[in-house]
Amino acid sequence: MxxxxxxxxxxxxxxxxxxxxxxxxxxxxxxxxxxxxxxxxxxxxxxxxxxxxxxxxxxxxxxLPAAPAPTVDGLLADRDEFVNVQFTSLLRDATQLWIFAPSAINLLNPQHCTAIRELVLVKGTGDVRVAVLDPDNEAAVALGVRQLDESLQYPVQDLRASLSTSVSQLRRMSSWQVAGNFAYRFVDYNPGFSIVAINPTHRDGRIVVEFHGYRNEATGSRMHITLTRRDSDRWFRYWAHQFEELWSNARLP
Structure with missing residues (x-):
């Protein structure tokens, strides 16, 4: 054994x-x-x-000096820490970008969408997949509103409006004439987490998972964990598989 x-x-x-x-x-x-x-x-x-x-x-x-022992605080952070890493800088060497979020409104802002087009989709090997809640599934959206809007002490976004804006943006992105492949799909319920995976099938990949939690003070206070294969090959592959399961069961637009 x-x-x-x-x-x-x-x-x-x-x-x-x-x-x-x-x-x-x-x-x-x-x-x-x-x-x-x-x-x-x-x-x-x-x-x-x-x-x-x-x-x-x-x-x-x-x-060689001994490598510092990893700490929980080295892996966990809130959304502000993820934003400070500068999302666009993580895409410079990326050929894969997989995203699931209930509305993905924060990731689909104009600056990020430009970076996705110019840094990932410009490559023939570029593969961008985005999954959001199904806007036609009222039960899923209503539950998402309860989880993400009504549970916040200080809500600053409206899920329904954000989802509508994101869907319109995804439709525009699907019409881009680019060398890479872009696709989006609709998920039938919110599993309680969001995923951003950069090069998830590569050795140098990175996966960021956001846990939605219960009654957070604000959206930015949600806990994030950033994983690489060096941190844990097992859990890296687990979260990559979670996205693949979501994607395979999601509805085509």
């Missing part, structure tokens, strides 16, 4: 780009050891080169 955990850990490290140097040296040493057992197939100088390379790597890793 421990061997299987070790294999899973190695695979997780490789997917996240961790400890690759150590794995490469270990693999080379294992190959040389195997060749040494079956005969004198490896020149002596090459064997010593491998030994010295392994020692050099070990010494180098020992001299």
């Amino acid at each position: 421990s061997d299987m955990r070790a294999v899973r850990q190695m695979w997780s490290d490789v997917r996240a780009g961790r400890n690759l140097d150590a794995y490469v040296v270990t693999m080379i040493a294992a190959v040389f050891a195997a060749l040494g057992v079956i005969g004198d197939l490896v020149p002596e100088a090459l064997k010593w080169s491998a030994v010295f390379a392994a020692l050099a790597l070990l010494l180098f890793r020992i001299t």
